Amino acid sequence: MKKSVIIVAGGKGLRMGSELPKQFLPIGGKPVLMHTLEVFRKYDASLQIILVLPKEQQGFWRQLCEEHGFDVEHLIADGGGTRFHSVKNGLALVREPGLVGVHDGVRPFVSVEVIQRCYDLAEEQKAVIPVVDVVETLRHLTDDGSETVSRNDYKLVQTPQVFETELLKRAYAQEFTPFFTDDASVVEAMGIPVYLAEGNRENIKITTPFDLKVGSALL
Numbered sequence: 528m529k530k531s532v533i534i535v536a537g538g539k540g541l542r543m544g545s546e547l548p549k550q551f552l553p554i555g556g557k558p559v560l561m562h563t564l565e566v567f568r569k570y571d572a573s574l575q576i577i578l579v580l581p582k583e584q585q586g587f588w589r590q591l592c593e594e595h596g597f598d599v600e601h602l603i604a605d606g607g608g609t610r611f612h613s614v615k616n617g618l619a620l621v622r623e624p625g626l627v628g629v630h631d632g633v634r635p636f637v638s639v640e641v642i643q644r645c646y647d648l649a650e651e652q653k654a655v656i657p658v659v660d661v662v663e664t665l666r667h668l669t670d671d672g673s674e675t676v677s678r679n680d681y682k683l684v685q686t687p688q689v690f691e692t693e694l695l696k697r698a699y700a701q702e703f704t705p706f707f708t709d710d711a712s713v714v715e716a717m718g719i720p721v722y723l724a725e726g727n728r729e730n731i732k733i734t735t736p737f738d739l740k741v742g743s744a745l746l
């Protein structure tokens with residue numbers, strides 16, 4: 528079965544606030560994005576990898592690849608105005624039926640086991656996302672103040688989110704709404720349920736300078 532992954536790195540990284548876009552910041556001497564592509568190549572030597580990058584960053588990325596002798600084969604698609612539009616641009620390069628995953632470029636610590644689990648389960652379940660437990664106490668903000676809610680009723684959502692390709696293409700043909708914060712929410716809008724798989728706690732999304740420090744410690 529044909530397998531692809533769309534690695535999205537088309538965002539602005541506003542919360543990181545760095546001059547160098549966060550996907551290029553080094554962890555252990557190597558840009559974040561290279562760690563991410565490498566773990567997917569390790570999962571499967573024949574996986575089609577599609578990297579979504581803003582048009583104006585693509586020349587710099589090619590230069591970085593040369594400097595680091597980075598040889599993980601991949602296609603490049605143009606970033607869009609939102610994550611939804613970036614995924615859609617990447618999806619246009621997936622031309623065969625099979626399974627397609629969508630992964631945040633800034634989640635370099637996903638384990639090979641989690642990637643394998645999500646693709647394997649997607650063969651049966653059609654729509655699979657990795658999640659982890661909430662380990663702190665949660666409060667819900669109300670009109671009067673706030674109240675404790677049961678953390679057992681919630682999960683934290685990660686990527687890669689893996690789908691039957693035709694299903695994800697139909698989902699991404701829908702009109703955009705700001706409620707679409709991940710791929711599961713786009714698929715669910717068609718009334719299709721998503722299956723939850725166990726993620727890995729190290730699979731953090733590098734969002735703020737603090738996450739970079741955590742990332743360096745995780746290497």
Ligand SMILES: Nc1ccn([C@@H]2O[C@H](COP(=O)(O)OP(=O)(O)OP(=O)(O)O)[C@@H](O)[C@H]2O)c(=O)n1
Pocket residue numbers: 535536537538539540541542543579606607608609610611613614630631632633732733734
């Ligand atoms: N237009 C966009 C927006 C986001 N993303 C990607 O979606 C992933 C998750 O987004 P996030 O970490 O929130 O990245 P940014 O949108 O870049 O961050 P911020 O909200 O701080 O600007 C990232 O890999 C990001 O590059 C994307 O491909 N295209």
Ligand SMILES: C[C@](O)(CO)[C@H](O)COP(=O)(O)O
Pocket residue numbers: 610631684685686708709710732
């Ligand atoms: C897709 C995602 O990583 C799942 O947790 C997340 O929703 C993306 O976050 P963003 O900050 O809304 O882009």
